[in-house]
């Protein structure tokens with residue numbers, strides 16, 4: 669890979685490309701042009717070529733891109749060489765819905781939801797989706813036993829800091845945080861905040877722009 673710094677916008681498009689190439693592979697497509705990627709994803713061809721240029725030569729001019737190679741390449745760029753094992757911390761309304769959803773079953777070869785954790789005795793010991801809900805006290809040893817690398821944090825905001833410390837101490841390096849609170853961790857801990865309200869506001873803004881208001 670080029671040692672140029674990859675822009676945030678390119679990083680955000682990586683999973684979008686991967687999802688598209690995966691769907692094309694499943695449909696039996698062997699080769700795609702940047703024009704067909706552009707038309708399908710509504711991203712202009714120049715942006716696609718610039719995004720891909722950060723990763724070296726992925727296709728030949730006039731010949732298009734080989735789908736199998738792209739799927740392998742993007743899969744390794746996004747997930748690395750090991751399957752990512754994911755746990756839900758806080759199995760209430762949102763956490764249990766995510767356990768049942770289980771990534772829609774779409775990416776199970778690269779990411780697996782393997783456990784839930786909670787402090788509430790009424791949910792501990794239950795199986796939701798395919799996952800057992802464990803007591804938070806068991807976090808350290810279950811993380812080691814199941815090689816968990818990522819935590820999805822769905823606890824109330826008052827508990828988020830405490831839960832983050834427990835996650836960090838268990839040796840997990842990635843948190844997807846749904847709690848409405850800004851968390852920081854030690855260097856090497858990557859935290860992504862997810863906020864459906866921001867997405868909705870962005871949708872409102874785009875609707876307003878598209879109507880020319």
Ligand SMILES: NC(=O)c1ccc[n+]([C@@H]2O[C@H](COP(=O)([O-])OP(=O)(O)OC[C@H]3O[C@@H](n4cnc5c(N)ncnc54)[C@H](O)[C@@H]3O)[C@@H](O)[C@H]2O)c1
Nearest residue numbers: 758759760761762786788822823824825827847862863864
């Ligand atoms: N970002 C978004 O778009 C979005 C959308 C919906 C909800 N949320 C947030 O997600 C979080 C969960 O919402 P909910 O409706 O599922 O709440 P909930 O109260 O139904 O569930 C929270 C769960 O966390 C558990 N919990 C509390 N402290 C814990 C701890 N220290 N360790 C482990 N588990 C703990 C509780 O026992 C409970 O089961 C809230 O912070 C909410 O504000 C965010």
